[in-house]
Amino acid sequence: MSLDKIEADYTLDCKGMVCPIPIVRLKQKIGELEPGQTLEMIATDSAVDSDVSAWCNSTGNEYLDYREEDNTYYVYVRVPLN
Amino acid sequence: MGEYEELDERIGKLEAELEQYNSRPKKVSLVVWSGEYDRVLPAFVIANGAKAMGMDVDMYFTFWGLKALQKEDHRPEGTNLLNKPLHYMLPGGPKGAKLSSLHMYGIGKGMIKKLMADQGISDLEEQIDLAYEQGVNIQACTLAMGIFGMDKSDFSDVVGSYVGVATYLMNAAESDITLFI
Numbered sequence: 001m002s003l004d005k006i007e008a009d010y011t012l013d014c015k016g017m018v019c020p021i022p023i024v025r026l027k028q029k030i031g032e033l034e035p036g037q038t039l040e041m042i043a044t045d046s047a048v049d050s051d052v053s054a055w056c057n058s059t060g061n062e063y064l065d066y067r068e069e070d071n072t073y074y075v076y077v078r079v080p081l082n
Numbered sequence: 083m084g085e086y087e088e089l090d091e092r093i094g095k096l097e098a099e100l101e102q103y104n105s106r107p108k109k110v111s112l113v114v115w116s117g118e119y120d121r122v123l124p125a126f127v128i129a130n131g132a133k134a135m136g137m138d139v140d141m142y143f144t145f146w147g148l149k150a151l152q153k154e155d156h157r158p159e160g161t162n163l164l165n166k167p168l169h170y171m172l173p174g175g176p177k178g179a180k181l182s183s184l185h186m187y188g189i190g191k192g193m194i195k196k197l198m199a200d201q202g203i204s205d206l207e208e209q210i211d212l213a214y215e216q217g218v219n220i221q222a223c224t225l226a227m228g229i230f231g232m233d234k235s236d237f238s239d240v241v242g243s244y245v246g247v248a249t250y251l252m253n254a255a256e257s258d259i260t261l262f263i
Contacts (some may be wrong), residue, residue, distance in 0.1 A: 016202045017202060018128065018201055018202050018203050019131070020127050020130045020131035020134060021204060023131060023134040024130055024131075024133075024134040024212065024216070025135070027133075027134040027135075027136070054135075055134065055135055056135070057133040058108070058136060059135065059136045067092070
């Protein structure tokens with residue numbers, strides 16, 4: 001999927017937060033999203049790529065993409081449809 | 083019923099059981115034996131991460147680990163001449179927890195806490211509160227409580243139950259991950 005085509009329904013700002021807080025916040029927030037909706041996480045902890053991917057693997061959510069810009073990490077997650 | 087139909091039925095049953103087994107939440111059991119700040123903190127980081135991953139978490143606190151769960155600014159009375167002074171020598175609670183290395187009468191711990199704060203890392207108190215909010219099952223070992231002369235009134239409200247080794251073993255046997263810290 002092309003990165004610039006992801007239009008997230010919600011942005012979760014985790015800048016300045018470190019392990020395990022970003023995934024704790026992610027878990028809390030994802031529960032408020034509808035199936036099929038997309039969340040963008042913005043973080044500064046370089047572990048979020050690997051950790052969000054592992055989190056998706058364990059929780060059945062869809063890990064869409066990841067990019068890094070100026071030491072800031074953007075991770076995209078989608079709630080599955082069913 | 084034919085032989086194949088019977089086999090088919092048995093396979094169907096097994097598959098259903100397997101699916102049920104695989105879809106259950108993963109479970110983590112931590113034994114927290116240590117009471118030092120730099121051991122208890124990572125135990126709570128693992129517990130909080132595991133809860134966020136949708137896992138069930140039990141933390142079984144025994145021996146020195148119990149001291150980390152003590153009420154803040156509280157000194158247990160103790161029950162005899164041997165365990166009374168123990169609580170003077172070892173203050174307990176997250177504030178009283180020492181570093182396992184380079185503690186240097188608290189100077190080293192202050193430095194580590196400053197380094198952590200600079201990195202935006204939550205302190206032990208916050209990690210414990212978060213674990214409680216997330217529903218981590220925090221257990222205190224009654225055997226060690228007896229040794230240290232501590233009772234329920236000595237512990238912070240985060241402690242959910244006071245249990246023995248059989249409870250730990252039952253939980254550990256059902257767990258996918260167990261750690262001794």
